[in-house]
Amino acid sequence: MFIYPSSLRHRKSSVPRATAYLSQEYRTPAWEQRKLGELSSEFKSGEFICADNVSESGSYPVYGGNGLRGYTTTFNHEGLYTLIGRQGALCGNVNIADGKSYFTEHAVAVKANHLNNTTFLYYLFGTLDLGQYSGQSAQPGLAVSNLVEVEAMVPDKAEQKKISRVFKTVDSLITLHQRKYDKLCVLKKSMLDKMFPKGGSLYPEIRFAGFTDPWEQRKLSSTCEQLSRTINPLETPNEEFTEYSMPAFDNNETAETVIGNSMNSLRKIVDRPCLLVNKLNVRKKRIWHVPRPEANAVCSSEFVPFSSHSSDLSFIKISLLSERITAYLESCSSGSSNSQKRVTPEIIMSSEIIAPSLAEQRRIGAFFDRLDSLITLHQRKLELLRNIKKSMLDKMFV
Structure with a gap:
């Protein structure tokens, strides 16, 4: 369960201890192994509260197994407490509450004793993966009797x-x-x-x-044009390209430098300011605005690239991200599942915007x-x- 410093891993001792250093020069007091119950003056579940008594506003916060549930008119704890969720899929998650609060039976309330600090216990518990001690059943749960026996190293x-x-x-x-x-x-x-x-x-x-002046309704194809020039990177296998791809988009929209022989298909050439609209899973609204293309830039076939001489691309991007356009593209998409549904370039260019x-x-x-x-x-x-x-x-x- 615990990983000790290398100097202690092979040392046999009836009381394992960890030696902690805050600097290279000064040795601090050793951390000691303790049961969680030994660190606490209070370690018990809260109390049941009827759902009808929990609302969106009220005098006192109500904490359950997954954190704040709402508010109510009474409280059953006062002061600083660390809370452990004890039931459900997220059992073992940790929260902290201060002041007058109501803790339900799905939360274990823990207060440190005079030798320890409750806020420290909150951070400590978060490192212990307490959910691993839940019962193996359809509804996972943590028993207080098991939690108090869990051991940890503390200063x-x-x-x-x-x-x-x-x-x-x-x-x-x-x-x-x-x-x-x-x-x-x-x-x-x-x-x-x-x-x-x-x-x-x-x-x-x-x-x-x-x-x-009033805005005008127009098709995207009347104000934008697709980038149609292609290149086969395999014809220059050792040449470097800047590629706009879906992995690059998901990585903070940072284009990747790739070698020609690592790309196995034709690529569209990106040689002017443009928008790259992803054809797959349009609900995710993946649109990449490229105001200044990198040198020797290309985009993968996952994108439809288009530019415009008569419209502002930042405005077009915002327009295409609207729910109205998204709904239209979804209605025209085809595929076996939501994640696989795709649209053709022609459908994207047929979208009607108001500008x-x-x-x-x-x-x-x-x-x-x-x-x-x-x-x-x-x-x-x-x-x-x-x-x-x-x-x-x-x-x-x-």
Whole structure:
């Protein structure tokens, strides 16, 4: 269950201990192996509450096996507690609650004793994969009697507090960027609703100053043209190409450098600003805007590439991502399952969009480009902080 430092792995001792170092120069007190029950002054399940007594708002939060369930008018615990989900597919997940709260029978409430820190227990429990101790049945469950016997390595309380402060700081940053990300996503959804006409109208609800003309309905083929030039990379097997492919799209839209002999079919040449629309599983809305193609660039057959001299590509992308266009493409798709349903280039180009003048398109396109950049920025910061936290959890616990 536990991995000890290499110096201890082959040492036979009746009381296994781990030696922890905070630096190369100073030896800190050794971490000690303890049962979870020995770390706690309280370790028991909550109490049943009728679903009718849980609502979307109320005086006190209600925590179940998977975290916050809602709110109610009473509480059964007060103070700081670590919670372990004890039932269901997510049993063993860990949450933390502070203040007056109601814990249901599906949550195990744990409070540290005077020698330990409750916040530290929250982070410790998250590293122990407690779900592995659930019963092997159709409805997995954790018994308190088993959990209190689980053993873990812990430092003294002073070090526990220091470790907790580090992770609380990281969690605060994660929460901050998550809130910013969520707010930006809500703003984008609202702006998409208000800045594009709906219900048969040719006028959006809000517009940039100076634009008053009605929008026009047109087919994509009347304003865009497909990129049709192809190349066979196998004819230049040692040449390097920049390839826009689905794996590259899913990897933060980062094009890949590939060698000709690694590509076994014709590729479309991407030699000007364009949109790449994925033909497969249109519900996922995979559209790649390439404003400045890389040198010697090509795209895989999964994409339909097209450009335009009379429309703004950022605006066209936003238009194609609308639910109306997605529903149209889905209705015209063919295939055995949702993930395999595909559309032809002709169907994509037959999509009907509603568009204003080119000048207004550019203003709208630039607005959503900026919004998407901010969303991506916070999304990447979230991913970075979560990776940092995961790495720290791996390295700061024995």
